Amino acid sequence: MNIPVRRYWDFLQQYLRPLWRSVVLLGVLLLVTIGLRVINPQIVRHFIDAATNGEALSQLSLAALIYIVSAVAIQALNIWSTYIGENIGWRTTNELRADLAKFTLKLDMTFHNDRTPGEMIERLDGDVVDLAIFFSHFAIRILANLILLGGILLALYLEDWRIGLALTIYSVVSLYSLNRLRDIAVPWWKANREADAHVFGFLEEQLSGTEDIRSSGGVPHSMRNLYRVDRERLVARRKASLMETYLIQMWVGFYELGRSIALVSGFFLYTNSLITLGTVYLILAYTDAIFRPLREIANEIQNLQKAGGSLERIQDLYKIQNKIEDKGTRTLAAGPLHVQFDDVQFSYNQQDSILHDLNVDLKPGEVLGLLGRTGSGKTTITRLLFRLYDVTGGSIRLNGVDLREYKVSELQRHIGMVTQDVQLFRASVRNNLTFFDRSIPDERIMEVLDALSLIDWFNGLAKGLDTELEGGGKGLSAGEGQLLAFARVFLKDPGLVILDEASSRLDPLTEARIERAIDLLLKNRTGIIVAHRLKTVQRADQIIILEDGGVREHGEYDALVNDTSSRFSQLLRTGLQEVMA
Template sequence: MHERVSLRDYAALLDRYLRPYGPRVALLALFIFTGIGLRLAYPQVVRFFIDTARDGGAKEDLIWAAGVYLAIGLARQFVFLGGSYLGQDVGWRVTNTMRGDLADHCLRLDMGFHNEHTPGELVERVDGDTTTLSNFFSQFSAQVVGSFFLLLGVLTLVWREDWRMGAALSVFTLVSFAVINLTRSVAVPYYAAEREGFSRLFGFLEERLSGIEDVRTNGAVGFVLDRFFRVNRDAYGRVVRSETMGAALRSVIGILFAGGHALALGMGIWLYQDGIFTIGAVYLIFEYTTMLRFPLYQISEQINDLQRATAGLKRIEALYRIRPRIVDGDGEIPSGPLSVEFDDVSFDYFPGSPVLRGVSLRLEAGRTLGLLGRTGGGKTTLTRLLFRFYDVAAGQICLGGQPLPELSLRSLRQRVGMVTQDVQVFPATVRENLALFDEEVDDVAMLAALDSLGLSGWFHTLPDGLDTAITAGGLSAGESQLLAFARVFLSDPGVVILDEPSSRLDPATERQIDHAVRELLRGRTGIVIAHHLATVRRVDDIVIFDAGRVLEQGSRETLASDSKSRFSQLLSAGLEEYTA
């Protein structure tokens, strides 16, 4: 069941986003009403010219009327250009603001939301739906509002000529508005389905393109193309149905106008034959009747965009109604290394499928912890909970002695830094990648970070220094991780999480990474998800995970010297076999 969007919803949307641009909106309104006045004056000048010429009036009066006609024509073009520019300017300013608000809202939603929605679907929501609304702000509001007042002006002037003609055209206009109002809700399901089809198509493309290497190496190109044709065919069918509905609505308006035009022309001839109208008055009614075509056509055209705007607005409102389950705290985290404590923590992504069960551990400030365990044992989940991407189902996590729910998310994520194996490199300059587009980070701090991490040699190979443009494909795995180390170093966190930084690297790069890791962990609390013996030798404490439980924990030296400990047995058997 598709709910209808009320006029109050549209008014609230207009007020919220147009209010900051009040002067521009006021100027746009001035252009709109000036244009309406000029259009209504056109037939009056022509009627004066016709009646004056028919009655043998002065030549000077005819020349004067022709001059006014020409001046009105030139003024209309100026007003049209100014109104078009202001309409587009206001429309795009408003929708860019809306796009920013929606993107900010999505970025603040929980990870569970992002796991349920593909990036392509969110791009369609943030960009596609707001682009649809841009026409509502830039054209629909101006043109339909302007068309309404043009209709009102035409009817008022027709009533002045003859009340019977005015009454007939008024009834026709009311019937037309009633029909148009009824069609508002007819096409919404079709346009909503069209946007949903595009959302699925873009989501499908994003997922397949991001995994293009796996698709090719596994010979799945044909299968992907088959799925693409199915998704594309579904989107095509939705577009055909929505466009057909739009064409049907336009036809309805066209038929209405033809009937109204015939009515007005017939009554004009009748009143002329009765001696009530002059030839000029008949022309005036005919021209005003013809003029009705423009607002009715504009409304019939823009009604399609209103339906699309309705569908887009409903989808945007549905997205806004999704609220983050993570409630922000207000506590601030002090500087320096921080202690980390998990107290009987349990967690599951889906009910009935526990990932962590009764996990308890404590890491003192300034020490480094090595997390060991098989893939899927819960190590990565542990780090996600420390960032508070999710809230625990039971138990409590404390950072620096403070429960995570009491801390502000901004402070938490500033004081905890993480380097993963899959580093996100943006197609931008080295400066923008290091500072993550934060213009307040100065070059001196960036250069100092690179030097401290032993990256000066790499930096000097860059042709344009910090202004060198880089992409993900243009950096090796080692260079990408070094870049990530510098990012974390710049933020100066109290806790650093490393997901096996030396994994799958050549010996030379591994030595460079090892130096960077030592510098990054100096004076900070560290958590390392370990897969190699060399990494384990670097840590102070060990925790071994298995199936979401802590099997063993203690200082590395104590566990290594105890032949009965699981860690000592792993060292003897080979750590790589256990962590595979």
């Protein structure tokens, strides 16, 4: 496989252009360092010849002082350039991480369902790490080392054209050979990164299921699988490392060849009195100096091997097409939404039908209660409203307009959802409630907290809205976390509210608070309540009971209650409040 240089160049330009000042400064520092590296051997040559010819001690001392100052300056410049290079590397790779995260977050749920969190961590972070050196100094160091190489060869030509010619041929052959080997290890490093992603995905799955694995006696089986995936990663890493070692050994051979050329040439010219002893040193020093840019070029090529594998995986990721085409231009007006499902069909895999023949007409301000056993399609309906998936047949309309004619961001602004599993972030109370939207004033946040009876909880916070919450809602009761989720939706002020079993798993006192919050939230809004329990949908205007993706029963709440033959009425009469679980 051969990755075109143009692809690397385009990638560099995209992320380095905003940092051009730092890139220029890094280039200047490297050029100054190059000049000092070319001059230093000349100083030592002068020192040796002066000592051999019996020059005054003052001249020798001056040459030694200049050499020391130059050497210190080179080290200082190296430290400075390393700092700038690392800064460039971190800033560009962080920008790349952000771009990858934005891209993947916009992909449809089919993409995310096919990948484990561990694999996504490796794709969004692990691959990017290998590109850090590529961004920090790859292009500049390659150019700087080529300039250093040219300067050294020019100095050798000025000393003796024969030495200059011999080492020029040597350098050209070395660079040509190294360039030919540029992509030899890319497939192996790509395979290694994929093996790493597989291991991370496996670990995430096993750790998330620790309780089930231990309680069912599955630890030995998990360990066997761990050894298997780790063994596969070892094989992939070993193959990639062997190819890298092959490149290193090739370089060692080229280096020894260069030293041999310098020694033979220097010996021949010195024994024929064509050069001084200091010049012999100069030839050897410059040959070693040639080794440095060639070695760094070789190292950069090795880094390019790793970067090439990661770059290909990243570009493969960018090639994934979003199945949800976000081309809508319509906007939604404020206020309760009119929701219509017209003969909606849906399946995740084009084979097994999840929803079929679904027809609903939910007027603005009405509340729909969705009942059904697990797997009947209730949650799928909510996902379709957010366009996490698109219907495979029929249509969904909001205010009389097909859902696909609105931008996804417009749907997100006008539809709010509360689920039984509240996701809280490691961030301040303010940011958890506003999702980092700075346009929402603190006064509005306090009004919502007061309306939801969260003021007593708020008054107990040490730093008020700036108090940092722990990830996952640690330190909060289930009721407090649920009410914070309601507060998020209140601040959003949507026209359609979806409650996905939002009052389950709570004690009676807390559930009563949640019920009051639901009444407030549904006031002057259209609502859809997804429930397992009949009690939850008592405030609904319409009831739908789903079964195997189809509508088992649909009607007005009061009509179904009064119809003794209806399934809903039968469930109410028998008092089976949990039959839909």
